[in-house]
Amino acid sequence: MGKPTDLVQGTLDLLILRTIAVEPMHGWAIAQRIQQTSDDFLRVQQGSLYPALYRLERRGWVEAEWGTSELGRRAKLYRLTESGREQLASEMATWRRFSAGVSKVLLST
Secondary structure, three states: OOOOOOOOOOHHHHHHHHHHHOOOOOHHHHHHHHHHHOOOEEEOOHHHHHHHHHHHHOOOEEEEEEEOOOOOEEEEEEOOOHHHHHHHHHHHHHHHHHHHHHHHHHHHH
């Protein structure tokens, strides 16, 4: 697929919200899922991930609670709130419009 890349500014929140919409996860698992789902093309740096998670939590889109990771370790698990689901739907609609517009320009003759 190409060389791994860091995320474009502004997309990290959307990717986090989409990733934890499926199930609550701890930070490292979120980063791994994004990397895995993108076929190792997108990489989330820890220095970007945790500030984004805290920002999403402050906005009320994500809640965190202590739980147990898949390895049996104590971990902070992040889950989407109802307002987070609404935000995700809004951001996905915006992303679809944006990417369709960019595609039209790139594919025009």
